[in-house]
Amino acid sequence: MKTVALKHLSAVPIRNGLGLPGDNVNPSDPRYIRTTDIANPRSLKEDTFVSQPTDIAMRAPVEYGDLLLVSAGSIGKSYLHLSHSPACYAGFLARVRPKSLRSGLFLSYWTQSSHYIDQVHSSAVQSTIENFSSARYKELRVPDLSDAQQERVVKFLDTETAKIDHLIAKQRELITLTESRLKLWRERTFWGEVQTEDPFLNPPTGWKVLRNRHLLEHVDARSETGDEEMLSVSHITGVTPRSMKNVNMFEAESTVGYKLVAKNELVINTMWAWMGALGVSAYEGIVSPAYNVYRFRDLDAVNPMYFDCMYRTDAYVSLMKAHSRGIWESRLRLYPEVFLRLSSLVPPKDVQDCLVAENNERTTEAEKLITRCHKAIELLQERRSALITAAVTGQIEV
Secondary structure: OOEEEHHHHEOOOOEEOEOOOOOEOOOOOOEEEOHHHEEEOOEEOOOOOOEOOHHHHOOOEEOOOOEEEEOEOOOOOEEEOOOOOOEEEEOOEEEEOEOOHHHHHHHHHHOOOHHHHHHHHHHOEEOOOEEOOHHHHHOOEEEOOOHHHHHHHHHHHHHHHHHHHHHHHHHHHHHHHHHHHHHHHHHHHOOOOOOOOOHHHOOOOOOEEEEHHHHEEEEOOEOOOOOOOEEEEEOOOEEEEHHHOOOOOOOOOOOOOOEEEOOOOEEEEOOOHHHOOEEEOOOOEEEOOOEEEEEEOOOOOOOHHHHHHHHOOHHHHHHHHHHOEOOOHHHOEOOHHHHOOOEEEEOOHHHHHHHHHHHHHHHHHHHHHHHHHHHHHHHHHHHHHHHHHHHHOOOOOO
């Protein structure tokens, strides 16, 4: 296959953009495109808009049909600018200006092929993050197809990838629907299926309304060695070992003095309770001293996982948020004396057990379906990539 250097397909030198922070948000100024703004090869995220003054933006303008390539971090990622709105681009992006829109569309598909991706990753420079300079982008080899061939490839891929993208979108819709149905069931079930604004005034028959202090006690046992398993608390997954997560954050030099957590104890992230960062632990371990740990007073009378589900409903999270203290939302704190004064809906123990069992069953079924959807998406994306690679490199006739 005959190839040509990318630099010969650009009407202007391939260069990186402005090395400036994105501090301005002025809709009347040109958009400042950064690597984190790229949603997919043809669009930008709508909620990350930042700008640069027009006189500064003119130093690195982005015109209709320009192709931007990521030079650091998610190297190789691309974005074809198909907008007439004024824009400029950041320093971790390299700009290619194709000599025609047809060429730009072809190059956009080429940047989604393994022919391109393999070249980028084989020549990347690894430091703190992966880097791929504009000088390296200039020398990448591009399949040298005639104008007519490029046009046929673009037309073919527009049709075929649209079909695949539609199937992928349907799988993602199914994932969203499955998650939403499970969440809705949990909200109704663990909030007593009460249709009033305040279910504490009208709980289901046989259910009690008890203050948390009658169910839980605040405990503050500390680690003497710091050797216990470090636990993480999330509004999404509850309490899990940090080793199970990809956590990139500061770690203390010593965890001596961290709070001990036993199985079936409730852990609340004091600073993020307003987001629902809490859960009943299925593990023994330690958590940050900034967290609070609560022990059920009588484990024979409760099913801790019922309360894990109930406390993490949107309704109860809203209750905790309303009683948290702080000037700004990001500074809200839920302190033990406040949490223990809050009320909880408490069904009989046998009802708790049934609800937890049903939740486990529904969760398992939902996770199986979601896993199948993710697998289908993975296969469709592989098919899409292989089709693009075959088309742009001339392996198939189009």
